[in-house]
Amino acid sequence: MAIKHLRTAFASQYQPGQPARLQAGDPLQEPGGDYEMLHKQMKRLFNSKPGKKYGRFSEDIGEHPFSAWLKDYMEEKQSFASLTDRLFGQFKELLDSAQEEFSGHLMLVHEALADGEVAYLLVLESDSAMRFDSNQALDATDVLSLSRLNLALRIELDDWLGDNGSDNHLTLVHGRGTGEGGDLFIRLCGFTNQVDVEKETMTFLDAVEAFAKSAEPEKAGEVRAKAYEFCKEQHALGEPVEIGALSGYLDESQPERFREFASQNAEVPESGVLHPDHRKVKKLVRIAGSGGGMSLSFSSDLVNQAVYYDRDRDALTITRLPKALREQLQRYLEGRDGE
Known part of the structure; x- marks a missing residue:
């Protein structure tokens, strides 16, 4: 199995100014089955996310101790259970001071692949769903979202801890609209020095x-x-x-x-x-632009073959029109002629 260790915790802050709630699950070793399927789907979402950021762990271990705890775990100086106890405890402390509501499942995964070892720290979100209970009464319930991932960190463990450690061993997903919770997640990770x-x-x-x-x-x-x-x-x-x-x-x-x-x-x-x-x-293969009520997009290979640009007149001539576009133009002009 790819997953060596996995653990989750539900964290919530529904009343800013009051202590946050955190309920941790048991640490799991090689959980397999459904956990592998869930993690595989989260990785798909992670990889497909545009706008990822790249960087490294902060050197300020006092403010961001996660990297030190993770290194101790990798060097077998502490167990996975101890690592996650500390991590979840720090996240609760951060949420205790939060001024905005937050809820999500924090999941840490240590994965061993053929080409190296990787760790993921993810915040899993929930969707609302409807079901009929045993008495056939309609009931609302929450289920894990398999289509959204807005806060996640991937750690290339070999690049980070290897002899020739990379300066960009972290990949961060930080979606828009995550608000204060997203900022606290970055603080928890200790992410810094992002790539331009x-x-x-x-x-x-x-x-x-x-x-x-x-x-x-x-x-x-x-x-x-x-x-x-x-x-x-x-x-x-x-x-x-x-x-x-x-x-x-x-x-x-x-x-x-x-x-x-x-x-x-x-x-x-x-x-x-x-x-x-x-x-x-x-942009290497397509030329596109919009404005003034116009939107154009075409393969760059068509320049000077089916699309011709006259710089002096700032005019574009298009030949070999797509069939659907030609038919739309013909119908539109016929309708105008009939007015």
Whole structure:
């Protein structure tokens, strides 16, 4: 089984100014079954979340002791039960001082995979559901949400504790609208030094675009498309983009060519790893814009083939219209002619 240890606790603060409530479950070792299925679904949600942040543990252990407790557990200086007792206790203390209502199931998972060990700290939310009880009376109940995940942290344990520890061993999901509860979760995690995703996205786009322009004209579109596909696949896996791996994907016959080009022509980090926003990377293969009552989107491969831009007149000419669009235009014009 992938899960080595797992434990949950329900935490709630319904009356700000009063002590919060926290009810912890038993620590579970290799729980398997339904727990594996639940965790698998949470990982799907985690990986698919846009706008993730990347960083490391704060060095202020006094204010953020979670990393020290986790390290003691990994070094077998304390049990998983002791680690989670401390973690849940600190979360309750944070909620005691909260000024906003909060409720959720805090779940810590230690997972062993073929390529390394990972820990997840997640806040599971609930949905309201209706059911008929044993007397056939309608009753409202709460069930775990399998479609929402707004607060979560992934810890790459090997990257963090290895000999060549990475500065970006944490990946954070911090959804909009989480309010004070979200801020307290970040304090609990001790997350800091986030990566500038916007800057790394531009670095990625600039490097790929420059490389595509340096290629033969007929292969430029293929370079952009393959770079986008690689980035999209990495996003689905919840992984960043390694320039070396991308280089081999772009040109199997010369696997170092793009890596060398990027190192000379772009501000690639020494780690050779970038965290581009896959939504913005789509600009490599699509051109889109909206405004003034108009919205357009088309493949970049169509420029100067079915879409022509006249810079002097700031005019766009589109040929080979999609059938559905052509039919809509014809019906609209026929209706106007009949007025």
